[in-house]
Structure formats: C-alpha cells, structure tokens
Amino acid sequence: MSATEMSKLDLLLQEATQIESDAYQDARRQMAVCNACRYCEGYCAVFPAMAARREFEKADLTHLANLCHNCKGCFHACQYAPPHAFGINIPATFAEIRQESYAEYAWPAGAGTLFARNGTLVAGLATLFVMLALVLSVAIKDPAVLFSAQTGTGAFFRIIPLWLINLLAGGSFLFAILAMTMGAIRYIRGTGGLGGSFQPAPAAEAAVDVLTLRNLGGGGHGCNDLDDSFAQHRRWLHQAMFYGFLLCFAATTTGAIYHHVFGWYSPHAFLSLPVQLGTWGGVLLCIGTAGLVWVKTVTDPAPVARRLMGGEYALLFLLFLIGATGLLLLAVRHTGAMGLMLALHFGLVLALFVTLPYSKMVHGIYRSLALLRNAREKRAA
Amino acid sequence: MPDFARIYDVLVVGGGNAALCAAITARRAGASVILCEASPPPLRGGNSRHTRNLRALHPGPTQVLTDSYLEEEYWDDLNRVTGGKTNEDLARMCIRASQHAPDFLASCGVVFQPSLSGTLSLSRTNAFFLGGGKALVNALYREAAKLGIVALTDTEVQHIQVEDGHATEAIISHCGFPQRIRFKALVAACGGFQANRNWLREYWGDAADNFQIRGTPYAQGVVLKDLLAQGVQEVGDPTQFHAVANDARAPMEDGGLAMRLDCVPFSLVVNRNVERFYDEGEDVWPKRYAIWGRLIAQQPDQIALAVTDSKAVMNFLPSVYPPYKANSIAEIAAMAGFDTGKLEQVVAAFNAAVRPGTFKPMVPDDCTTEGLVPPKSHWARRIDTPPYYAYPLRPGITFTFLGLKVNEKARVLMADGKPSANMFASGEIMSGNILGQGYLAGFGMTLGTVFGRLAGEEAARHVRN
Ligand SMILES: Cc1cc2nc3c(=O)[nH]c(=O)nc-3n(C[C@H](O)[C@H](O)[C@H](O)COP(=O)(O)OP(=O)(O)OC[C@H]3O[C@@H](n4cnc5c(N)ncnc54)[C@H](O)[C@@H]3O)c2cc1C
Ligand code: HEM
Ligand code: SF4
Ligand code: SF4
Numbered sequence: 001m002s003a004t005e006m007s008k009l010d011l012l013l014q015e016a017t018q019i020e021s022d023a024y025q026d027a028r029r030q031m032a033v034c035n036a037c038r039y040c041e042g043y044c045a046v047f048p049a050m051a052a053r054r055e056f057e058k059a060d061l062t063h064l065a066n067l068c069h070n071c072k073g074c075f076h077a078c079q080y081a082p083p084h085a086f087g088i089n090i091p092a093t094f095a096e097i098r099q100e101s102y103a104e105y106a107w108p109a110g111a112g113t114l115f116a117r118n119g120t121l122v123a124g125l126a127t128l129f130v131m132l133a134l135v136l137s138v139a140i141k142d143p144a145v146l147f148s149a150q151t152g153t154g155a156f157f158r159i160i161p162l163w164l165i166n167l168l169a170g171g172s173f174l175f176a177i178l179a180m181t182m183g184a185i186r187y188i189r190g191t192g193g194l195g196g197s198f199q200p201a202p203a204a205e206a207a208v209d210v211l212t213l214r215n216l217g218g219g220g221h222g223c224n225d226l227d228d229s230f231a232q233h234r235r236w237l238h239q240a241m242f243y244g245f246l247l248c249f250a251a252t253t254t255g256a257i258y259h260h261v262f263g264w265y266s267p268h269a270f271l272s273l274p275v276q277l278g279t280w281g282g283v284l285l286c287i288g289t290a291g292l293v294w295v296k297t298v299t300d301p302a303p304v305a306r307r308l309m310g311g312e313y314a315l316l317f318l319l320f321l322i323g324a325t326g327l328l329l330l331a332v333r334h335t336g337a338m339g340l341m342l343a344l345h346f347g348l349v350l351a352l353f354v355t356l357p358y359s360k361m362v363h364g365i366y367r368s369l370a371l372l373r374n375a376r377e378k379r380a381a
Numbered sequence: 382m383p384d385f386a387r388i389y390d391v392l393v394v395g396g397g398n399a400a401l402c403a404a405i406t407a408r409r410a411g412a413s414v415i416l417c418e419a420s421p422p423p424l425r426g427g428n429s430r431h432t433r434n435l436r437a438l439h440p441g442p443t444q445v446l447t448d449s450y451l452e453e454e455y456w457d458d459l460n461r462v463t464g465g466k467t468n469e470d471l472a473r474m475c476i477r478a479s480q481h482a483p484d485f486l487a488s489c490g491v492v493f494q495p496s497l498s499g500t501l502s503l504s505r506t507n508a509f510f511l512g513g514g515k516a517l518v519n520a521l522y523r524e525a526a527k528l529g530i531v532a533l534t535d536t537e538v539q540h541i542q543v544e545d546g547h548a549t550e551a552i553i554s555h556c557g558f559p560q561r562i563r564f565k566a567l568v569a570a571c572g573g574f575q576a577n578r579n580w581l582r583e584y585w586g587d588a589a590d591n592f593q594i595r596g597t598p599y600a601q602g603v604v605l606k607d608l609l610a611q612g613v614q615e616v617g618d619p620t621q622f623h624a625v626a627n628d629a630r631a632p633m634e635d636g637g638l639a640m641r642l643d644c645v646p647f648s649l650v651v652n653r654n655v656e657r658f659y660d661e662g663e664d665v666w667p668k669r670y671a672i673w674g675r676l677i678a679q680q681p682d683q684i685a686l687a688v689t690d691s692k693a694v695m696n697f698l699p700s701v702y703p704p705y706k707a708n709s710i711a712e713i714a715a716m717a718g719f720d721t722g723k724l725e726q727v728v729a730a731f732n733a734a735v736r737p738g739t740f741k742p743m744v745p746d747d748c749t750t751e752g753l754v755p756p757k758s759h760w761a762r763r764i765d766t767p768p769y770y771a772y773p774l775r776p777g778i779t780f781t782f783l784g785l786k787v788n789e790k791a792r793v794l795m796a797d798g799k800p801s802a803n804m805f806a807s808g809e810i811m812s813g814n815i816l817g818q819g820y821l822a823g824f825g826m827t828l829g830t831v832f833g834r835l836a837g838e839e840a841a842r843h844v845r846n
Binding site: 036080083221 | 498638700701
C-alpha cells in the first residue's frame, strides 16, 4: 500500500468514527428528557453527572455510558419507558454505546471490528485453543507419559514444558496488558481527559467505588436484577467473580514466585498458599459466573441490549470453564487424567489472555476510568 | 383467567396510588380484594406513575424530611392556595393523617430519598420517592401481588349498578371482553376526567382542544360520570383543575413532568397578541407554577411565549426540546411565529422599566420594574444579552377537581346527603372535597394515600359487619 493510499484510509477511518451511530443520537435525545426529569437522581452516579451538563457531546455520552453499571433501576422506574413515545431505555442504549466505545478505542486501530461478533470470536478462540492444546500435547507427548499418573516434582511440566507455558501465556498476557494500556490512553484522550489533575481523595473514592461496586447498589437498597423488584444478586455475584478472578491470578503469581525465586516446584501441597488461593478463587469464579448466567437467563429482557448478549455469555462461560477446569485439575492431579485436564485448562486460559483486550473484559478498565473522572469532576463542580 | 363467578369483598376501581393504598389496606384487614386498572401493564398507575413526592406533616426531622412541618402551617398553606374554598374539617383530618403516609408507603416497599436537585425549596415539606412515581407504583403492585389481591390490568369498569345508595355489581371490559364483577363494597379511585376532551369542552369550548393532558390518557371519568348520574352527590367546580405551563411542543397526552417549563420567573411572557398578561415574578416558582397553566388557558389560542436571554438560561432546569435561540429579538419572534415588531416593542418597554437591583435566583429579590403594567415584581433584569431564548407555552392539565362528595370516613354521600351503604372514594376522584381551587405541591399523593387507606379500612369494616 502506498503512502497516499494509507493516508486516505486514515482519513476514511477518522470520518467513520466521527459520524455518530444511532445509539449516540438516541442517547442524546434521551438525555434531554432525563435532564428535565431527573427522577432517577438517587440511583447512581450517572444522573448527577448528567445534571452537571447541558450539552451532550459524543465524548460526554461515552463517559456517561461507561459510568453506567447497567443496574436497570432507571428503566423500571421510568414513566417514559416503551411503549411511551419517548421510549426511554437508558441501560440498553448505554450498553450499546459502551460496546461501540470498546471498539473505537481498541488498540491497534482496526482491531475494534473484533467486537462486532464478540460471542463467536471468544467462543471460537476458546474452542480453537483447547483443541490445539489437546492435539499438541497428544502429538508431542508419548502416551505413556500423557495418560499415566504423574507425581513428584515438576509433574505438570512433563505434560506441557514450562518454557512453552511461559512463552505462550506470558507472551499473550504481556500483549494484552500493552493493548489494554493503549486502549485506556486512547479512551482518556478520546473522551476529554480525566477531569483534572491527580489528587488522592477522588482516586480513593473511585477505588472504593470499583472495589465495592457501589453503583450496582441502586442507591443502597439494590438493583432491578430480575424485574422491578430490588436485589443485590448481580452485585454479589460479580464480586464473587471479580475477587475469584483476582485470587486465581494471585495463585498463579505466587506459584511463579515459588518456582523462580524460592525454587519450590509444583505440585504444591493442598494447604500451600498457591493451591489455597487457586481453590477458593476457582470456587468463587464458578459461583459468580454461573450465577450471572442464571440472572441473565431469567431477567426481564426489556432493558437488555440483545445484540451484546453473545459476547457476555461467551465470556461468562469461558471464565466458568477456567475456574471449573482449574478445580478439576486439582482433583485429578495425581491420576492419569491430569494430562488432558491440564491441556484443557491451559488452552482456556490462553484463550482468555488472547481475547482480553478484545472482549467485554475491557469494561473493567473503562468503568474504572469513568468512576475516577466522575469523582474528580464532582469535586471540581 | 380471574374468577368472575365469586363474590369479592371489595372491588377497587382504578390502579394508581389511591386505588392501591385502598386495596392493600382492605386486604391487610382480611377482605378479599379485586382491583381493576384500565391501562395495559406498562402504563399502569395513572397519574401516580408521573409523580415524585408527597407532602407530609412531621413534628421533627425524619430520614428524608428536614426540620418540622406542623398542622397549622400546613393548613395555612392549603387555605391560602385554595383561597378558603376548602372543607376545613376534612382538610385538617387529611393533614394530620399525612404524618403516617410515608411510613405506610414504606411498609409497602416504597423507598424515599432526599429532595431532588433543583427542588431544594421542597426538602422541608415533601418526601420524594426514589426513582419517582413509577417506582412507587411498582412497589405497590408487588405488595398487592404478595398479599393475594387480584389486580387486573387492561380492565375498564364501565358501569356500577347502584340501588338506593347501595352498589351491587360492576360491568367491566376485561381485555376487550365484557364481564361482571360482584362485590360487597366498592372503592372508586379512578382519577379525574381531564383526559376526556369532550367533557372539558362542555366548560371550555374549543379552548379544550389546546389543552395538553400531562398525565394518563385513561382519566376519562367514566365511573365518575356514571356514579354522578345515579344519585351520588357532586362536589367541586367543574372548571377547576391543576394546570402548569407546559412546553407547547409536548405530546397532547402523557407528556409527564419533563414537559413543564420553569423559565417563567426569569423571563418575560407574552400572549398571542404579544401582550404581557401577568406578573412573571410575583413569587418563587414553587408557589406560582400551578397558576400559570390556568393563566395561559385563558389567553387567546391558549398559547404564550416566554422570552429571556443568555444571562438567565442557567437559572432554571433545562427543557427537553431546545429553545428558540437567536441573536436578535426579531429573529426569536419569527422563529416562534409571533409578531416581530411588537415583540421588540414589548421587550424595549420592559427593559426601560427595569430598576437596578441585586439578582438572587432562589429568593424574591429586589430586581423589579417601575411603571409597567402588569409589573414584574422580582427577578426583573434587562433582556439584552444575546443569544436570546424563547419557549412556547401551553396549558398542561394535571387533573380536574370535580368529584364525588365524601365524609371524613371516605364514604360517598348521596345527593340527599345520606351516606352510601357501601361506596367509598379516594384520590383525584374526590379531590374537589378539599381543593375548591388551587393546589399545593405534593398534595395529590397525600390525598390518595390518606383517603385510600381510610377507604380500604372502612370497606373492610363494612364487609366484616
Ligand atoms: C406529570 C404529573 C406530575 C405529578 N406530580 C405530583 C407529585 O409530585 N406529587 C403529588 O402529590 N402529585 C403529583 N401529581 C398529581 C398526582 O398524580 C395525582 O394527584 C395522584 O396520582 C392521584 O392518584 P389517583 O390514584 O387518584 O389517580 P391516578 O394515579 O391517575 O389513578 C387512576 C387510575 O384509574 C384508572 N382508571 C380510570 N378510569 C378507569 C375505569 N373506568 N376503570 C378502571 N380503571 C380506570 C386509570 O387508568 C388510572 O390508572 C402529578 C401529576 C402529573 C400528571
Ligand atoms: C477481573 C475483573 C473483571 C471480570 C472478570 C469481570 C467480568 C464481568 C462479566 C463477565 C460481566 C458480565 C456479566 C453479565 O453480563 O451479567 C461483568 C459485568 C459487569 N462488570 Fe465486570 N468484570 C471485572 C471487573 C470489573 C470492574 C473493575 C468493574 C467496575 C468498575 C466491573 C463492573 C461491572 C458491571 C457494573 C457489570 C454489569 C453491567 C454489564 O453487564 O455490563 N467489572 N463483569
Ligand atoms: S430514566 Fe426516565 S424517570 Fe429516570 S430520569 Fe430519565 S426520564 Fe426520568
Ligand atoms: S442502569 Fe443503573 S447505573 Fe445505569 S444509568 Fe440507569 S440507574 Fe444508573
């Protein structure tokens, strides 16, 4: 491709991102109604942030959408919800905008198209990596090793060599971190900054908001998880999933430290730190993801953005399977099934790492940034 | 399919706050209850669906109400807005009972919150529902379901059979099919007749075509008319209603609260003939918003235009539809379809009459006019800083006051003054008992809750005896 062709393409891309999608136009119309109504002010951070504005540029809408926790309180409370002509449906509209912003700010530019059929992508990659891991371990390994009970130091690595684990998992994880950092930078630039300079108080408030998921609390008494009744199911299930995920991550990290720093090789005793962290993390991850799938299947569909459900289900299943195969691996690690289980688990983790920057997983970053900006803007006002 | 063969203890007509409070109270007192709401499920809850607060007496600060609000002050406020056209005994009874209204609603799952931004002036007197009236209605329907009340939507009550002040059965349309419900006691809580344009025309003529109905289109007054025709005593002035200044571009029905415009005290308001017709700055807006609908209803073509400039736009809540905006008064007039030259003259005359003062948006300040008729008593500042803004206004009707006469037990009175044997009423359908004219923000929900509870209690008591 020549240089001029290249810059033409850039221009086209720029133009394409400047033309506003239906979701943005609709959100602006809806914000005009909400800003004159304001009944939902008590539910979450979005409405006070909205009330501080009169004009809603694309960047403002992106910020508000990422500030929204999709608790659905403002849908069930809205006297203008469909079939009213105004058809106000903030959770569904904001979910669309969030997804569009994930695509817009994905790095490298162009990778955003991966969000278009995200469920297929995540599920496809997960299947692919699992197959590869299985096939490769069968092909490379002598069946006598693969299917026999492996015990003693370094048992896992007789199935998949450590250097390969390090290369694949480490490589894809580092790339994901890079891509998500770049995404975050693009997001901050594209949505008009973080609302001021660094100060400890708003940063601390945002951290509390992230760690407690305060905005999934509906102003204290819960959200409309299933219908117009109030509950905290989704909040607690997400907490289980979130902290489960972190525990699993901590397990892998301590495992690596044991290996490289102390020279203590796996498998570790059941009561050792990495195994304990991993076990409880796996249990929480499974409970959280299974519960969220349950909520999704029984919830009132009216405020749900249907188009995005594929990606959400795929990620929930992937996380559930990672947790479940991790636990199974623990259970069968001294038997002949260990080899295949390890390949399975490893394939799934690899799929998660590869899709990390191109799946719903990025919402944690953008939501945290939106909460930080909100905490700062509140103080500036 | 509900059981239409059995005889229910209590039939509640309507499905808003007044009806649900009555149904829940009757059921808690042990009666079997069936409730009929004309609208489909997403629009259930009538005008109550559009509300945000209720006015409650309180001797000291509560979780959501500041300071205190006692009977005498509440009564003074009510007496003043109604110009004395009220029933003091009923009003005072309602005021006293309002103290317990928030607790009752909370017991049904309704959640309260501190007053909304932009409504600080109400934080002492009015308790706000978290999420507004629809969240309240949802909570009441959930409570009703939990208690085993048969709550039917898409069910219009078309006729109540009344013999000698005794109601025996109701003819209804359930999902479009005719049915009959038999019962021992009746609670009528189905709102006013404001959405019935033909009925409004009887008093307002063609002007009624220009009235925007702020709330539910189901307020057709079918049962009100039916009962008045069968010897129930009428109360209230049929031309009286609560009405506000709405955006003229709002939907003709169900536009709700977001369509009202709060720009009047910070603007100059002219009618179709480009003449000012009332003191825009007479008092703070929460005390004046409820007279402007009626004022505009009395102007030619029932339309008005509020004109202001860029100094003032941040002093009131934003409108849903963008205002007319231009760099000259002439352009603004042209956009709104008002006489250009005349509007320039009116603005110039107003500007010349403005006296210097210190502008204070939240309290009656000393910015006033001199020698202007009518005057603008407060917040008068020259309209001279472009861009200029204009908002077209129409009357937005909230609810009508004509209703069924009741006593202090919410029991309906017959034309001969005798209490009905088994009919009770609550909410808008009996508002005229207390509201002869005028309105106090948050009183509609108070009325429905207080009389709804009374009606439910008395209906259950009647059934037990
Ligand atoms: C935009 C707006 C904002 C308001 N804000 C406030 C506020 O903040 N605070 C306040 O106190 N008041 C407010 N009001 C006034 C308040 O809504 C009413 O006073 C109150 O809701 C009346 O309750 P209700 O149950 O009597 O009537 P509604 O809530 O209107 O209920 C009447 C019900 O009866 C049904 N119905 C009618 N005819 C039939 C029939 N033939 N058969 C079966 N069902 C029938 C209707 O569908 C409707 O659901 C507001 C009103 C509007 C329009
Ligand atoms: C390891 C980190 C995280 C993981 C694995 C994770 C995973 C998920 C998944 C799978 C969902 C979809 C659930 C559903 O569809 O019901 C979800 C939803 C959600 N997450 Fe996270 N998340 C993480 C971090 C965060 C963070 C940091 C925040 C907040 C700042 C957050 C806020 C939310 C919210 C509000 C929802 C519900 C709204 C929605 O469906 O989009 N998450 N999360
Ligand atoms: S969602 Fe509906 S009720 Fe809530 S603020 Fe917006 S318009 Fe008002
Ligand atoms: S869905 Fe919940 S979090 Fe999102 S804007 Fe509505 S109330 Fe706020």
